[in-house]
Structure formats: C-alpha cells, structure tokens
Amino acid sequence: MSNVELDANREERIKSEILVDAEDKEDRAMGWYYYLDDCLNFPFNAKWAKKGRKGIAPEKDVEVLGMATDEECLRDMLVEIVEVGGSDDDVEVAKLTDLQVLDADSDTQEALDDWYYWLARGYKF
Template identity: 35%
Template structure:
C-alpha cells in the first residue's frame, strides 16, 4: 500500500469495503468479510493492550488461527487465537501483527485505522 492521507484512506475504505453498507451492522459484516478474505491464517500477533475481556497480557505473542464464527459487535472484529490449551476470540484491535504477508498487514492496518476513530 502506498502512503495515503487519512482522507484518501477513508475514501478507499468506503469505496472498496463499505459500498452499500449503511448501518453499523452492515458495516461490521462488510469488515468481517473483508478481513476474512484478505488475512492469511495462521499468523503470529502480539498483544498491544490489556483488556478485561481477554486474558492476554501486553507483549504476549499468540497465533491467530481465524475469524470468529459470528460478528460479536459492530465496533470490534474478533479473531480466534490459540492460547494455552484452548482457542477463543479476542478483539483484533488488541493485537499487532508480526511477520505477515502484505495483504494481511494492510487489512489489519486498515481495521486499526478505521476502528481508532470513534466518531465514525
């Protein structure tokens, strides 16, 4: 991906991922399909923020093995991670990707960018 301004990135995301997605639920489904299509699983990720909804600690690395089966929230995308002896969903916004292909990096970077603006 080339360096884009925030406005260019907004316009590209709206054009490529959110066309005909008008409600928060429709946008969440569009994001889920986009992320599932663009990310190559499994990949390694690092927890960048502790959250009370998951047991991951900042700095902890986990394999991401897929998307969750359902859209849990219109403001969060959840991915499945392997941790200890089980798999469970964690917010993608809680993770940074490590050594991944460019499509996976771009998709996650776009989600982090989009999800970081609470005014949308």
C-alpha cells in the same frame, strides 16, 4: 476529532470496497468482517495483551487462526487465537486491537492497517 491524518487512498478503499452498500451499523460491521476475512491470510503470529477491567494481562505469544463468527463481530472485529504451542482445545477469542502482529504478509498487513486507521480516525459501526 482524530489526530490521524486523512489518507485519501485508504478512505477510497474503505468507501468503495468495504462499506460500499452499508446502510446501518450491522452492514458496516459485516462489511468489515468480510473484508478482513477475505484479506487476512491465516495463520499468523502476534503478541496478545488482553485488556480488561482490571488492566492489561501479561502478553502472550499467539497464533491467529481465523476470524471469529460473524455474529461475534457485530460490535468489534474478533479473531480466534491459540497460545503458541497450545492445542486446538485452547482456542480463545481476542479483539484485533489487542494484538500486535509479528509476521503478517503484505495483504494481511494492509487490511489490518485499514482497520486500525478506521478506528484511529474515530469511525464507528
């Protein structure tokens, strides 16, 4: 069980706005995808520490450009990023959970907090 305290307001928003008609894993994934796509105001800056089998790569300052495609987000919420100062040819895909957001507006931060809360509570697609 999660050690994150239940937040009734956040639970209601998730239930009534994000997962309102979700019947299966794909529906839940797409509910989150479209909610985040609508609520995150791109671009914003973040630090990216890519987590892999060999540990955590050194942090990079990145600009978060937008959501990855909906097909790519069926297992996790992914975004397109580019290293600060990089070119459009250097776009990579990163998990939202691998980012430490630096300068998001309040709508973006609330949506991200909803996603992080949902994961911390142990919910899954």
